[in-house]
Each structure stands twice: as C-alpha cells, then as structure tokens.
Amino acid sequence: MEKIFYYAPTAGRLEDKSMNVHWEHAIPAYKNAPHVWNVGGQDNVCVFLIDTGDGLILIDTGLNAETCYLVIDRICQSGHDPRDIKKILLTHWHNDHTCNARVLHELTGAEIWLSREDEIEHKKHENMVGSIDLVDGKPVMSWIDADSEEAKLAGKHADYPYEVTNFYDDDKPIVLGNFTIRTKLCPGHTPGVTSFFFEDTDEETGKTYKVALHGGLGVNPMMREDQLKKDGYPVELAHRFVKDCYELAKLPVDIALSSHLNQANILPNIPKDPNDYSVFVADYAWADVLINRADAVKALYPDVYKD
Numbered sequence: 001m002e003k004i005f006y007y008a009p010t011a012g013r014l015e016d017k018s019m020n021v022h023w024e025h026a027i028p029a030y031k032n033a034p035h036v037w038n039v040g041g042q043d044n045v046c047v048f049l050i051d052t053g054d055g056l057i058l059i060d061t062g063l064n065a066e067t068c069y070l071v072i073d074r075i076c077q078s079g080h081d082p083r084d085i086k087k088i089l090l091t092h093w094h095n096d097h098t099c100n101a102r103v104l105h106e107l108t109g110a111e112i113w114l115s116r117e118d119e120i121e122h123k124k125h126e127n128m129v130g131s132i133d134l135v136d137g138k139p140v141m142s143w144i145d146a147d148s149e150e151a152k153l154a155g156k157h158a159d160y161p162y163e164v165t166n167f168y169d170d171d172k173p174i175v176l177g178n179f180t181i182r183t184k185l186c187p188g189h190t191p192g193v194t195s196f197f198f199e200d201t202d203e204e205t206g207k208t209y210k211v212a213l214h215g216g217l218g219v220n221p222m223m224r225e226d227q228l229k230k231d232g233y234p235v236e237l238a239h240r241f242v243k244d245c246y247e248l249a250k251l252p253v254d255i256a257l258s259s260h261l262n263q264a265n266i267l268p269n270i271p272k273d274p275n276d277y278s279v280f281v282a283d284y285a286w287a288d289v290l291i292n293r294a295d296a297v298k299a300l301y302p303d304v305y306k307d
C-alpha cells in the first residue's frame, strides 16, 4: 500500500506575509472521522469540531484573528451551529491555536480547557506577540511586547485575552454525549502540550475507529537546545518528547488527526467529497509521523543519540 501520509514540511506557509492574503489560503470544511470535521478554514492550522450528539467540542481555535470568520463559516458549512459549542480544548498555549478562544467563548459560552503547565506560559506571555526569525540561517522564536514599537512596525497585535475555565486531568476523561476523550500531557513543543485520544463510531457501517491527535509536533526551533535555554525551559523537555513519541507510537490508531496540515501531508489528500473521511483511515500514519518527529529531535542532539 502506498503511504500518502507522512511529515511534509511546507516552506513559507507560516510566514505572516503569506497569511496577509489569507483568502488565498482558504480551504473548505471536511470530515476527518465519522463525527469529526476540520473547520480551520485555511491551509495551515487545523481546528477540529466533534459532534458528540449532545453538543459540540472544538479542539483549538484557528490560526489568527483575521481568519476567525473562516472558522465560524466552516462550522456552519459542516452543518453545525457554532452556538452549540460546549467545550473548547486547547492543545497548547501558542497563539496559532488559542487566538480565537476569547471570541468563540463570547459567542458560545463554552468552557476553555488548557493544561496547568501551559496556563503558566499563557499568563507569562499575555499581551506578547511571537515571531520566528532566521538567525545565521536557523529559525529562532522570540516573544515581544505587543505594545512595543517593534511589534507595531511588524504590524503585529495581541490577541483578545482569554481566561481558562478548566484544566486537564489525564486520569479523568472529558465526557460529552457519545464521546469520551482521554488526554495525555506531552511536553516538548511547549511544557504543557496535550494530546487527545477517543473512539468514533460510524453508525452507517457500524465501524469504530481509534482517533488520536498529538497536540504539538513542531520541533525546530522549539526543541533545539539554544531555543529551550532562551525560553528558560529545561533541555529535558526535548528528551521527554522523544521518549513519549516512541511510547505513543505503539498505540493502535486508525485515524491520526494533525494539528498542522503539513505535519502529515494532509493538504493534497483532502477528499473532493467533504463527507468522505475514508482516505484518513490509515493505521500507519500515527506511528510514522511520531517517529519521524522524534528522530528529528534526536538529530538536534547528535551527542546524546549516537545511533
């Protein structure tokens, strides 16, 4: 069988410049699992909508404030009412996943969930804007005050502040309607990345699929030693990520969701029929992508990982 899902970096798509013409990056809503849609509406960061049968769950909130309208439009396009969102689950605190939490909370009254570890980072970085710049040919991530001249000159603005209402407890699954979502803290990309695991049954075929989403697979620069030191994080974060990826890769997963479309070569494989999720049933994808990402971190530490 030809493997169509694999880690596939896409140069340029994360640049602010390309996202200033975000309409050129718009994509339709499509089904990713029997009751799961990607409603992110652009070709970069995914927003997953789960129809639990008793209200909606949203995982992440979109790339930036400029594309919030796409998220709301794609929720409607998928046949749902945004006002039925009961819970907003955030994979990690970075702005490209949390930027519309406030707006969607105001619209729906939904709970906002984050890990305690990333709530510390969220509070630390309130009213800050991030950018990735090339220094000596290497990407380096920086956070600057949104009110600074530098931020203004770069045309950056802070997101609307949001308050977290609930914290994940990996021993207590999140239950709503027909869905029981288990969480797992997966530090690395940030100290509090959270991954999600659940089953989803297609009533038409009677088939049940194991679905998983790793909350943070971006490794460069985030898990490079100089970046970790710059952010005040222990270097163990990178090694914990490697260990966790190898462990998690052993889990049987039928459908691997991807928080960024490039992390599993999703974009070229979005089905023409937005309701046909069958292309995403690929039991190799989860393990392949996790091991690829773990190996990418290992390559950053050649003295530690000699094999």
Ligand SMILES: [Zn+2]
Pocket: 092, 094, 189, 216, 218
């Ligand atoms: Zn991130």
Ligand SMILES: [Zn+2]
Pocket: 045, 094, 096, 097, 218, 260
């Ligand atoms: Zn991201």
